Amino acid sequence: MGLVPWYDGRDGMYGWIWRHLPGNTWVRALISLVLVVAVVYVLFQYVFPWAEPLLPFNDVTVDNQ
Amino acid sequence: MAATTDTEHEEHTGASASRPSAARRRPGPVAMAVSVFGELLITAGLVLGLFVVYSLWWTNVVADRTAGKQADKVRDDWAHGRDGGPGALDTKNGIGFLHVPAMKNGEVLVEKGTSSKILNDGVAGYYTDPVKAVLPMSGKTGNFSLAAHRDGHGAKFHNIDKIKKGDPIVFETKDKWYVYKVYDILPETSKFNVKVLSQVPKESGKKKPGHYITLTTCTPVYTSTYRYVVWGELERVEKVNADRTPPKALR
Numbered sequence: 001m002g003l004v005p006w007y008d009g010r011d012g013m014y015g016w017i018w019r020h021l022p023g024n025t026w027v028r029a030l031i032s033l034v035l036v037v038a039v040v041y042v043l044f045q046y047v048f049p050w051a052e053p054l055l056p057f058n059d060v061t062v063d064n065q
Numbered sequence: 066m067a068a069t070t071d072t073e074h075e076e077h078t079g080a081s082a083s084r085p086s087a088a089r090r091r092p093g094p095v096a097m098a099v100s101v102f103g104e105l106l107i108t109a110g111l112v113l114g115l116f117v118v119y120s121l122w123w124t125n126v127v128a129d130r131t132a133g134k135q136a137d138k139v140r141d142d143w144a145h146g147r148d149g150g151p152g153a154l155d156t157k158n159g160i161g162f163l164h165v166p167a168m169k170n171g172e173v174l175v176e177k178g179t180s181s182k183i184l185n186d187g188v189a190g191y192y193t194d195p196v197k198a199v200l201p202m203s204g205k206t207g208n209f210s211l212a213a214h215r216d217g218h219g220a221k222f223h224n225i226d227k228i229k230k231g232d233p234i235v236f237e238t239k240d241k242w243y244v245y246k247v248y249d250i251l252p253e254t255s256k257f258n259v260k261v262l263s264q265v266p267k268e269s270g271k272k273k274p275g276h277y278i279t280l281t282t283c284t285p286v287y288t289s290t291y292r293y294v295v296w297g298e299l300e301r302v303e304k305v306n307a308d309r310t311p312p313k314a315l316r
Binding site for chain 2: 012013014040043
């Protein structure tokens with residue numbers, strides 16, 4: 001793994017994103033962080049609340065269904 | 066891009082100086098596909114991990130905040146005598162508070178209904194379906210059946226397994242304390258077993274009408290495979306005094 005430089009194109013989508021971010025390493029790291037926070041926000045605010053009732057983890061009532 | 070590559074190249078001189086330039090050719094489509102697939106798997110793992118964090122932590126944060134607000138509103142309405150006119154029961158907000166010392170979670174606001182929309186606010190709900198709960202304030206015999214979350218969304222009945230026979234369950238309304246005593250526990254039953262909500266819950270060994278309370282939640286923890294049921298029977302009703310001094314069972 002150490003033999004393959006991280007920027008040589010074999011790095012899939014995260015590498016692709018990293019290479020397409022502007023600025024130097026610090027700016028890129030900052031933008032990455034903002035992106036991660038944005039993704040987590042969208043997941044917590046919209047995706048998980050939507051997905052939760054579809055998953056059988058938290059039904060507490062007895063019913064006929 | 067060329068300039069960037071150069072600086073990056075310099076940063077990694079130690080690793081790449083000795084490498085033949087052929088090794089830096091663009092990888093084939095298969096290698097790309099495999100690496101993207103691998104990253105998708107890692108991403109899926111991270112998302113699932115985040116979902117656990119969301120379910121077991123974040124929903125509690127949100128629910129406790131909502132429940133706290135609603136509880137404050139109920140207390141405020143009580144203090145100012147805004148209960149919707151004489152005899153009227155304000156069921157839109159909470160109808161009262163459940164105190165179960167054995168669960169060590171303070172007071173739980175009780176609201177009408179057991180839909181996830183209600184329960185997700187970090188409260189306990191009384192059943193309206195499939196069997197309608199009989200509220201203790203009505204004075205009629207019947208079963209006051211309640212449900213709340215075991216995990217996440219406030220997890221108000223998380224410690225339901227800590228309740229033992231003989232433990233008190235106290236329901237507090239504007240002007241009464243209803244003190245129940247736990248007399249039977251069903252640690253595991255089918256989620257289709259609606260008979261546990263009957264006005265006379267026969268499974269608990271009762272044959273005659275009385276004032277019962279039933280707590281239901283899911284079990285085992287973190288899943289919804291079965292239901293956990295706790296039954297109690299009304300022992301006495303105390304009037305709330307000016308200081309709202311809790312009954313002896315809570316002290």
